[in-house]
Amino acid sequence: MSNVVVIGAGPAGMMAAITAAKNGNNVVVVEKNGTPGKKLLITGKGRCNLTNSCDINGFIANTPVNGRFLYSALKNFSNNDLMEFFENRGVKLKEERGGRIFPVSDKSSDILNALVASMKSQNVKIVQGRASGIVTNNGEVVGVRLDNNTLLKCESAVIATGGKSYPLTGSTGDGYALAASLGHEIVTPKPSLVPLETVEKNVLSLQGLSLRNIGLKVFDGKTGKLLYDDFGELLFTHFGVSGPVILSASAFVRNITGARLEIDLKPALSEEKLEERIKRDFEMYSNKNFVNALVDLLPSKMIPVIADYCGIEHEKKINQITREDRRHLTEALKHFALTVKCPRPITEAIITSGGVNTKQINPSTMESKLVKGLFFAGEVIDVDAYTGGFNLQIAFSTGYTAGMNV
């Protein structure tokens, strides 16, 4: 039996601790928050999209940064293993759009409770405190130092401190400093899956408006090349745009600053069909002002913005609207364009891209190639994936692999 200290009680740390304890090790988890899994609780809007039903190649394809590094970890503990883990503990799961897996209860707390109960049943000890140093001797881990100067002696330590996003959940980037102090290279942390600030101020009046089904195209600001094309939900905010389709786009488009977003407000209609639809509406509302004739086409907040966008006077009578005006309206509805000023800060990103360089980690064990007995798990590693349950599976698979090898 060896002594293991896991730093961080997120999904990666908890899975590492459960696995290590099951293998007969004496495991202590150090967590600086009063309770484990603070971030896990807010995942998937409180519903926790814990994994995805796709195969291993799907996982790697959905992990744009260092996806292949995860091959062994995903083999060691696959999405099916993860689902079995929870179902064996009484958490029923369901599949939704795009292979996304959620608990049937729609409660992330069910996922967290199952992990906490497993740690308890394996006699994992949780210590509240902040790990501030890893003590080594001759290139081997001998202990973990806490803020209050306590030394937890151990033969293995797992750094599972998460990234730098949503710091109120506890992920403040401590793991980078711990790893760097032992000679590891840290790939500069950057926001990924992040809301976007826009140059245009016209969207500010749309704050709070959520559009459930829009088409989104993203073009390179310099070359005009199409970089991303998808459908989904978009939310206007006090700085620009957010919502699932924007978060996904932000991760696909590596150089997002300056990019042009083109929003299709009527993705179900071709331009011809939309023109016919507008014609019909305008025949019905022939005595109304332009803005009052758009009530069936657009949410009310959007009407003045679109009227300004297509340069048509708000009070212009419909019977004076020209074919040219109608074309401008169709164009505005199908190609409403915004320019990305910058991504929001890392603190508002769902995921941190960057972290401990994967070249310095053994992908089969998650052990550092520089320090014996030092392991990494979860978002602290330089891997990040798109939305769809991939990031949590990465945390669980790397946590399991570290736990098996301590």
Ligand SMILES: Cc1cc2nc3c(=O)[nH]c(=O)nc-3n(C[C@H](O)[C@H](O)[C@H](O)COP(=O)(O)OP(=O)(O)OC[C@H]3O[C@@H](n4cnc5c(N)ncnc54)[C@H](O)[C@@H]3O)c2cc1C
């Ligand atoms: C709003 C939101 C929604 C998300 N939804 C999803 C989703 O539905 N599906 C999905 O796959 N992914 C989702 N993610 C991403 C997912 O939550 C993370 O990828 C995942 O939590 C990473 O797990 P982790 O264990 O590596 O790190 P974390 O969950 O960040 O846990 C790290 C833990 O380490 C502790 N810690 C840090 N430093 C120290 C220290 N020095 N000493 C002691 N403890 C320390 C922290 O307090 C924290 O508890 C979401 C993220 C956010 C922010």
